[in-house]
Amino acid sequence: MWGNSQQEQQPEGGKECIRVFITIKGEQESHKLSVMAPLQLKISMFKRMIEREYSDLFPHEPTFICAKLEDEFGYSLSNSSFVYELLKPNDRLFAIPELFTKDLIGKMHLTHDLNELTFMQKSITQTIVAKLAEADLGSPQTQLEILQLVVPVGFTLQQKAINHNVAMTIKKIVENERLQFLEDQSFQLVTQLLVKLLQFWTNDLIFQDQFLLNLTVDVVESLLKSAIFAQQFKNPQIINSFMSVSKLEFVSAQTRSRIIKIISYLSRTSFSNLYNPKSYEAPLEAPQSRQRRVIRNEVEERKEYVPSMIEQKRPNSNRREQQPRTLQSPQYAPSQSVPQNQFSYQQPQYNQYPQNNNSNQYQYTQQQNRLPSQQQYTQSQQVQAMRRDEFSQSRMSELPPKHPTKQNYDPQSQVFDGLVQDYLNLVSMESNEEMLQFAIQNLSDGIDTTIHQIMDNKEAFAKIVNVLEIAMSPNYFGMQMKILEYMAKNMNEARAKEGVKMNLVKRIMKAFTYQPKEFHNILYDFLSATLKLSDFTVDVATVISMIESPYSRISQLGIKILALMSDPSRLTNNNVAIQFENYIKSLMEWTLDTQRGEDFSYNSLQALANLSLNDQLRPQILYLKGIEFFLKVLRDAYRVDAQRVAAKALLNLSIKSRDTKLTIVSELEDEMKRMNRGEMDTIVQGYLQTLIATRDRALV
Secondary structure (H helix, E strand, O other): OOOOHHHOOOOOOOOOEEEEEEEEOOOOOOEEEEEEEEOOOEHHHHHHHHHHHHHHHOOOOOOOOEEEEEEOOOOEOOOOOEHHHHOOOOEEEEEEEOOOOOOHHHHOOOOOOHHHHHHHHHHHHHHHHHHHHHOOOOOHHHHHHHHHHHOHHHOOOOOHHHHHHHHHHHHHHHOOOOOHHHHOHHHHHHHHHHHHHHHHHHHHHOOOOHHHHHHHHHHHHHHOOOHHHHHHHOOHHHHHHHHHHOOOOOOOHHHHHHHHHHHHHHOOOOOOOOOOOOOOOOOOOOHHHHHHOOOHHHHHHOOOOOOOHHHOOOOOOOHHHOOOOOOOOHHHOOOOOOOOOOOOOOOOHHHOOOOOOOOOOOOOOOOOOOOOOHHHHHHHHHHHHHHOOHHHHHOOOOOOOOOOOOOOOOHHHHHHHHHHHHHHHHOOOOOOHHHHHHHHHHHHHOHHHHHHHHHOOHHHHHHHHHHHHOOOOHHHHHHHHHHHHHHHHOOOHHHHHHHHHOOHHHHHHHHHHHOOHHHHHHHHHHHHHHHHHOOOOOOHHHHHHHHOOOOHHHHHHHHHHHHHHOOOOOOOOHHHHHHHHHHHHHHHHHHHOHHHOHHHHHHHHHHHHHHOOOOOOHHHHHHOOHHHHHHHHHHHOOOHHHHHHHHHHHHHHOOOOHHHHHHHHHOOHHHHHHHHHOOOOHHHHHHHHHHHHHHHHHHO
């Protein structure tokens, strides 16, 4: 029984703490702190607890390792004893630090308690990497030495804080783009370890750790400027992991956009060095100092942001903001199932990765990842956004600003536009099936709101038309058709003319041969809209290929377009007229081919009638027995409109040639008799009477 009844502690309780005052003796000054010591805690583990408290309260002080504890009379406390055996409330203790010398092993107070050794190793490691993450890393040579030390530390599943601080340290080293060491054979081992570490984080940890995800993206963006790193880092699993993590709800739109840029860059078949090393002229500036220079007005405007690990609160830091712990606080209470010889002071759960980690099944909860405050989040992202330009501008093509007619831009929509650009970059024949599926799925989700911006942009349109040539699995047919449908419905004149120049007509026709039948109606609408809005500015050979297509709708569309293209107003350009020269005979054959249908034959006849007005093409029509051809149509066609066109064509052939008129009229004996009997269509009769009248004037 101890004196004050309010502070009496029963050792048998096993769940209570006492307050102890600690004085840590330093070489020049001492630090004082008070801690709540669990009664069932061993003295050896109580020392480790003091080390952690010291690290949290005095983060900028040298690393402290407790060699032993002494009471106020100078007696050393036994490591194997329990707190309740040696201490009472408000006791004052002195913590004696280890003396670090060259002969470190010989001077340290070693212990054979494995629990204590394990915890000491974790505590020291976390303390050191935390200090490195906040420190000025010095010259480039010193940074490389630090890199060799911290990279192996990052291979841990036990403590998130260690990985966070390792990632922050690596980020500080590589963000200056001094990446020549990756090509140096003497640093080959650290290069391989760095690649493996980032692959380990990407494949296993970033799905459950938003902070590590953002830092990993930062580091990878910087390192991908090295061709050596890009070649070693790239593999299908990495690309799949990035695609999977970009779909998680906790990933911000801006981070998702950066991830898609990385995926797009990794889809390339070859890489080159893009880094521009910054000279070392002054000590590196701590991240906090850089953050102070951020313009506050710009910070307020930012809506999407990515957290920086340097702003993350470490566990148990900022004690004044925490609620005071009482003797009944469960934080230090030992579990009933834990043996008394084991340390019961455990780290908070949010600093631990799940033990059974499965990279294919990811679940994110707020309990596993504590987010920083809004202000911290925003400031960090503003700093990162100011740096992140050369990687995307150098090789990952960016599209121009969104819809030019909009006056006010919403930051959220701007970020989404950036995502659309990134998805479009993946729609390439160089992308693998998974990347294409990922891009198609995300594009189809927002195509109804983004199609206008895409169709108003030359580069975006050039990329999205690649959807035509992609062969997807049946599960993605609906998404692919949705994109094509919106493209057809929102086609405009500028994109249509641009599409004709990039052989879009031939590409659509080719898509008919390998895309499923479900696509044919949409492809036809897409083809029709492109040709119509381009004012049929295609060459004759392309239209002839449409006519010869095995698909009847394309063939019918082609002959209609050919009839329009043969209009005399369009043939003023000799370059267009001469293109018909090789297809006169084919048009005659198509006109007489009854199997293609009446409309097809009529349009062929109309094209020939128009061409007969052209001075360059008329001689060839006559050479191919055009007079006999049109007379046959005039006499055999049962459609009156076809007879009218044939009569008009005969009149056209007679222009500028007296001999041709005489020849035609000499063949119209039967038609004259029908005219006298009133058995002929009035319009046909008008054309023939004009022929006869001009013949008579020619004879006179």
